[in-house]
Amino acid sequence: xxxxxxxxxxxxxxxxxxxxxxxxxxxxxxxxxxxxxxxNTPSTPTTAPVNQSNTAQSSSTSPxxxxxxAKPAPMVITADKLMEDLKSNxxxxxNNYKGKYVEVTGKLSNIDSNxxxxxxxxxxxxFAIIGVQCYITEEQKATVAKFxxxxxxxxxxxxxxxxxxxxxxxxxxxxx
Numbered sequence: 001x002x003x004x005x006x007x008x009x010x011x012x013x014x015x016x017x018x019x020x021x022x023x024x025x026x027x028x029x030x031x032x033x034x035x036x037x038x039x040n041t042p043s044t045p046t047t048a049p050v051n052q053s054n055t056a057q058s059s060s061t062s063p064x065x066x067x068x069x070a071k072p073a074p075m076v077i078t079a080d081k082l083m084e085d086l087k088s089n090x091x092x093x094x095n096n097y098k099g100k101y102v103e104v105t106g107k108l109s110n111i112d113s114n115x116x117x118x119x120x121x122x123x124x125x126x127f128a129i130i131g132v133q134c135y136i137t138e139e140q141k142a143t144v145a146k147f148x149x150x151x152x153x154x155x156x157x158x159x160x161x162x163x164x165x166x167x168x169x170x171x172x173x174x175x176x
Contacts, residue, residue, distance in 0.1 A: 004018070005018065006018020006019070006021070006022075071101075072101060074101045074102050074103040074156050075100055075101065075102045075103070076102075076103045077102055077103070077104055078104065078105050078106060078122070078123065079104055079105065079106025079107070079120050079121055079122045079123065079131050079132055080106070080122040080123055080124055080125070082097065082104065082131075082132060082167075082168055083121075083122050083125070083128065083130070083131060083167070084122075085097070086162065086164060086167065086168070090162070090163070090164035093162055094162040094163075097159045097162055097168065098159055098160070098161065098162045099158065099159065099160075100158065100159050101156075101157070101158050102156070102157065102158070102159055102170070103154060103155070103156045103176075104120065104132055104154070104155055104156075104157075104170065105120075105123075105152065105153070105154040106120030106121055106122060106123060106131060106132060106152075106153060107120060107121050107122065107123045107150055107151070107152060107153070108120055108147050108148070108149055108150060108151050108152075108153045109121045109128065109131060109149065109150075110149075111144060111147060111149075115136070115141040115144065115145070116135060116136070117133050117134055117135045117136060118133075118134050118136065118144055118147065118153075119131050119132065119133050119134070120132045120134060120153050120155070123152065130165070130166060130167035131167050131168070132155075132167060132168040132169075132170050133166065133167065133168065133169050133170065134155050134157070134170045134172045135160075135169065135170065135171050135172060136172050136175075137172070140172060140175060143175050144175070153175070153176075154175070154176040155170065155172050155174070155175050155176070156172070156173050156174045156175075156176070157170045157171050157172040157173045157174075158170065158171050158173070
């Protein structure tokens with residue numbers, strides 16, 4: 001240990017600082033490796049949108065009223081209820097909501113600077129960190145650009161992922 005930077009002098013405060021720095025470096029490398037593995041796994045979610053677009057293409061050959069009638073009414077739910085269910089039992093939340101067509105209302109907490117998504121959190125939890133990450137299309141960026149933090153937002157779309165760490169991921173179809 002006497003040859004490792006931060007531990008050579010034998011001073012306790014330097015050892016503590018060096019340990020924290022080394023831990024951060026290790027966690028960063030681990031996160032990058034794990035993120036690299038996750039980039040391979042989204043092939044499953046990208047398969048679902050392909051199926052949805054195939055459905056949209058096949059429905060375009062039928063009368064225009066058929067796709068509207070085929071689309072079920074969304075399950076109306078609040079971000080508060082989603083987060084309550086997630087905190088109560090993440091497995092049940094995943095089983096109940098993943099892949100469901102929903103209308104979710106919550107408080108806007110963050111807008112991605114690249115315009116790929118925005119986050120809504122429970123209306124009644126001012127300290128919420130996780131919530132519903134709403135992925136938007138290019139056409140929806142103009143609408144989202146007019147939003148302000150803490151405003152009430154209602155979105156309609158399909159929940160594509162549920163996790164106890166990152167909350168819910170939702171592919172937005174429309175914004176009310």
